[in-house]
Amino acid sequence: MNLPVHTERLTKRYGGLTAVQDLDLTVRAGEVYGFLGPNGAGKTTTLRMLLGLVRPTSGTVRLLGRPPGAGRLGGVGALIEGPAFYPYLSGRDNLRVLARYAGVGADRVSLVLDLVDLTERAGDRYAGYSLGMKQRLGVAAALLKDPRLLILDEPTNGLDPAGMADMRTLIRRLGAGGCTVLVSSHLLGEVEQVCDRVGVISRGRLIAEGSVADLRGATGLRVLADPLEVAAARVGALVGEERVRVVDGGLDLSIEPDRAAWLNAELVDAGVAVRELRPRERDLEQVFFDLIEKGTADVA
Amino acid sequence: MSRSFRAETVKLVRRPASWLLLAITLVLSLIFTYVFPYASIAGGTTGPNADRTLPMLLPDRLVGNSLGGLPVFLGSIVLILGVLTVGGEYGWGTWKTVLSQGPSRLEVYAGKLLTLAAAALVVVLAVFAVGAVSSALIAVAESQPVHWPSAGDLLTGIGAGWLMATMWAMLGAVLAVALRAVALPVGLGLVWMLAVQNLLAAIAAPLLDWVAQLQKGLPGPNAGSLAAALGAPGDTPGVAASVGGGQAALVVAGYLIAFAAVGGLLLQRRDIG
Structure with a gap:
């Protein structure tokens, strides 16, 4: 089976600087994969290697089962490190030029302009576009070939909140339609909302991979309950006092989340009014920083 | 490659700078080849090119007059066109946009070179057309007979002009790839063509025999020799018969191929930033 994206020990060095090191990245067919990392972590260098724009120092890359570059990007659409177009052409003419390179019909141009909601301004010169419009044109260009694999590098950069929401909707829709999407970002919330799986890269190394829930960890x-003291005493007696902490007017319990129904019944039997009972998740941002810190420490 | 050629042609034709360069080429050609010399003849004044006589401006001298600017001044403008066509992709960061659509680097590069070669032909044809109209007007105004060069001479002249113009365009292309920019290649290219070549020819070559010999292998002097062999006025900057016309044509063609090949090799081997 040809994986949409598969790298083995992918490494890129610039002189003494190692931008990407021994990266094993696998993106499965039909998933939306988030490539997460702080600025300078090696995300864009990795994506450039995937597309054959940058040659790896060592390691291998396969996109849809083929090595990249040299005209082997059929079925792959990409927006890398911000949009870049010809300023003297309109948005529509820019896409027409790119459609010629891609060997796709002009009918795709109108279609992708509609998809990114840029039809009304498609006749304006690119030089006059706002950052958000440029970004949407970049996504439109990436969609020209009706790709099976879409690679988007920070696609919401420059978009306003409504534009960001539209972009997330578009990515989710593409993913639901069977398109495999690899989206890089340094925005945790963005990745959390659209991605099936996430890979975290720090200093060129993949330091964690899994679903957002896996990474976050339940x-x-x-528990929010009244009276809190009674609830704390009851829960302490049930699961051990060392697993109970009173925090911000509620209880943080270090027990399996699937024991929620049992615990609720016990508290109600004890005459406690339970106002809220939910899995306590680690803050994703904290998870991210913990991973980055751990990755940095491992490299050091 | 035909897809890349069509895409590059659209980009070149729709780019305002392309038309500006063509307009400058034609205006310079018209003014310095016909207007100033004719005004000098008509007014009896002296100065650069004032020793040109009326017969030198008539239609039968069309080939030489049209080629005279290509070794230096018009060649410089074509060099700028070459830099803009290739270097613009670096300046705007559009290499990644184009290559992400799937064509190989060499496919895109070949499309650019073919487009430049076609543009060079358009420039040369336009220079010949402006020259034809100007010389015919002068002939009519001075009640001189209108004798045109033979079709063979015209074709040879256009071919030689295309060879020179395309070589300079390829030099612009290879400079753009080597320096991955627009401004620096344009600057260096112009310094070479307008300053270094002239300094070598006017100062160094008369003093040092090895420089004089070296000149015979450089692109500018060979373009000048080719133009001279086909009748370009000897008082035009850069036009001098330092080698024979046949040898000059071969050397110019060699440079054309070498510039194109080196640019392709560099583009193929380097990362796209």
């Missing part, structure tokens, strides 16, 4: 339960 570490316990959060």
